[in-house]
Amino acid sequence: MVDTNQIVDIIVTGNLNSFIVAIVILLIGLLAGRLAGNISFKILRELKMNKVLRENFGIRMPIQQFVSKSINYIIIFIALVMALNQLGLSKIILYIILILILLTLVLFIIVAFKEFIPNVLASFWIYQKRIIKKGDEIEIKDVTGKVLEISLTEIKLETSDNEIVYIPNSLLLKEKIKKSKN
Numbered sequence: 410m411v412d413t414n415q416i417v418d419i420i421v422t423g424n425l426n427s428f429i430v431a432i433v434i435l436l437i438g439l440l441a442g443r444l445a446g447n448i449s450f451k452i453l454r455e456l457k458m459n460k461v462l463r464e465n466f467g468i469r470m471p472i473q474q475f476v477s478k479s480i481n482y483i484i485i486f487i488a489l490v491m492a493l494n495q496l497g498l499s500k501i502i503l504y505i506i507l508i509l510i511l512l513t514l515v516l517f518i519i520v521a522f523k524e525f526i527p528n529v530l531a532s533f534w535i536y537q538k539r540i541i542k543k544g545d546e547i548e549i550k551d552v553t554g555k556v557l558e559i560s561l562t563e564i565k566l567e568t569s570d571n572e573i574v575y576i577p578n579s580l581l582l583k584e585k586i587k588k589s590k591n
Contacts, residue, residue: 524577530579547586
């Protein structure tokens, strides 16, 4: 005959072992995520990725931090999924967690690009309508200056005081622009 106390001990011990393994997986994931995030940040900083994107494409976004944090969170998520799998949780719980994380990521991306997208769309409008070009004297709001550069996200002006002013392209859609005749 099989002793029920032995069966209970095996079940409890099995669950305890699974729980401990799940915690170890999660801790290793946290450490690996942090390590991979730090390494990717250092590599991107060494490559001067933020500066390259800013100078060549006019993108002023902290890509180094974004990529390193993304790598960190992806590894942590993978470790979380593996730990939950170790505990034998059903796929439904994993799907719910995945959906919540994806929704959070989508909201983060929307917030991160809320100013970028209107500026890019406005730059296409500027190029299509050819309302402003390099060398033009313009006044927008209370700023008057010579257009030095038109990038994907902003216009670089030089004022009469030799100050450099950056104006977001989306502001051109919202404000009245006065253009001096050359």
